Amino acid sequence: MSYENASALRIAAAEDHLHPAQAEADRQLAVLRRARRVADVAARHADAVDAEARFPAEAVDAMKAEGLLGLMIPAEFGGGGATLADVASVCGQIALGCSAAAMVYAMHQIKVSSLISHGMDSPWHRSFMRRVATEQLLIASATTEAGIGGDLRNSICAIEQDGGLFRLAKDASVISYALQADAIMATARRNPDAPSSDQVMAVLTADQYTLRKTGGWNTLGMRGTCSDGFRLEANAAIEQVIPKPFAEIAAQSMLVHSHLLWGSVWQGVAAAALSRAQSYVRSEARRRPDMTPPCAVHLAEAAGKLQAMQATIGSALRRYEAARHEADELSSMGFAVAINNVKLVCSRTAVEVCQTALQVCGIHGYKNDTPFSVGRFLRDALSAPLMISNDRILGSTATMLLVSRLETNFAG
Numbered sequence: 001m002s003y004e005n006a007s008a009l010r011i012a013a014a015e016d017h018l019h020p021a022q023a024e025a026d027r028q029l030a031v032l033r034r035a036r037r038v039a040d041v042a043a044r045h046a047d048a049v050d051a052e053a054r055f056p057a058e059a060v061d062a063m064k065a066e067g068l069l070g071l072m073i074p075a076e077f078g079g080g081g082a083t084l085a086d087v088a089s090v091c092g093q094i095a096l097g098c099s100a101a102a103m104v105y106a107m108h109q110i111k112v113s114s115l116i117s118h119g120m121d122s123p124w125h126r127s128f129m130r131r132v133a134t135e136q137l138l139i140a141s142a143t144t145e146a147g148i149g150g151d152l153r154n155s156i157c158a159i160e161q162d163g164g165l166f167r168l169a170k171d172a173s174v175i176s177y178a179l180q181a182d183a184i185m186a187t188a189r190r191n192p193d194a195p196s197s198d199q200v201m202a203v204l205t206a207d208q209y210t211l212r213k214t215g216g217w218n219t220l221g222m223r224g225t226c227s228d229g230f231r232l233e234a235n236a237a238i239e240q241v242i243p244k245p246f247a248e249i250a251a252q253s254m255l256v257h258s259h260l261l262w263g264s265v266w267q268g269v270a271a272a273a274l275s276r277a278q279s280y281v282r283s284e285a286r287r288r289p290d291m292t293p294p295c296a297v298h299l300a301e302a303a304g305k306l307q308a309m310q311a312t313i314g315s316a317l318r319r320y321e322a323a324r325h326e327a328d329e330l331s332s333m334g335f336a337v338a339i340n341n342v343k344l345v346c347s348r349t350a351v352e353v354c355q356t357a358l359q360v361c362g363i364h365g366y367k368n369d370t371p372f373s374v375g376r377f378l379r380d381a382l383s384a385p386l387m388i389s390n391d392r393i394l395g396s397t398a399t400m401l402l403v404s405r406l407e408t409n410f411a412g
Helices: 006-016 020-052 057-065 084-097 099-118 123-135 246-287 296-323 333-361 375-381 390-403
Strands: 139-142 160-162 165-172 183-189 199-205 209-215 229-237
Touching: 020 057, 020 084, 020 099, 020 375, 057 084, 057 099, 084 099, 084 246, 084 296, 099 123, 099 139, 099 246, 099 375, 123 199, 165 183, 165 199, 183 229, 199 229, 199 246, 246 296, 246 333, 246 375, 296 333, 333 375, 333 390
Parallel strands: 139 183
Antiparallel strands: 160 165, 165 229, 183 199, 209 229
């Protein structure tokens, strides 16, 4: 199977002596085209995925066919070597077709980012990255645990080492798409004597663990992520534990990538809802060409909010790119506050835009069987403030603001 990846485009650009800016634009366009093809597939099955609360298999198969699961893996390991901005763009594009498919893609890439950021010094993890790129492996996450109230920075379960092997048993309250994943990255205490916050993260391949379902996923929205609860039991080689503390992984890669990629998904969901609202306004304008539909005012208001959402994500992506090789900056309170605010702004704004789209479309948006239905988008968007609770993030931000300077940067 052939598809354009970033390394091939860079080679072509060098051979054709393209201007660097043009080569970069061509590379980004090639990625976007691949994402659009996936979004088209995702859109055709989105209503069934939602109604049946089933995994978006067709969309994920399309991601694999386009080589998108390895998009961010460095080219030296057979991946696309794409930037976080590239991946964010793909998340938003797929979300135009299916929110759940886009969220699956985002969660996979969040795990990939931790491998890239913190596993490069480990031969096992470098080899695994090559497998992800060449075999298009799908990675899931087991970071939440029953009994800790959704706090991913604490664990009850522990790594139990026996020579070069380890055992792990975890009551995971949520493991999205666990049954479809090729690997799961799980957190645990470093050893049975370690405090709950002294955590590590291990990569477990599907042949190394068993899953026993302990909870269901009959939800209002994001039904296709299949985020059931499981008892996870694993036996694996100790070298599969990422050689960096999870506290470092969370601060420097996982949380920032989560907020930026989730934000991009929510931006896509909001844009999809607003697109239907725009179609409705245009249909009303054609029906009454002598007047501007009154609901067009609400459409304009929501378009402004969507633009602000896009600007928030774009600014944060640029800040991350400037800081991603500076460990001190990535771990700084100022950076953490800024990234927390991306999550807060995007999760709230996505809901507001979808609600306005419903207001614009009225009963045609409320019904599920019209071309202007926005119910699925609104239900999916309502998950945004709950994914890492906004209250928890606000509490964390408030604590940091007690001891750090408030950033007051003004455009000049």
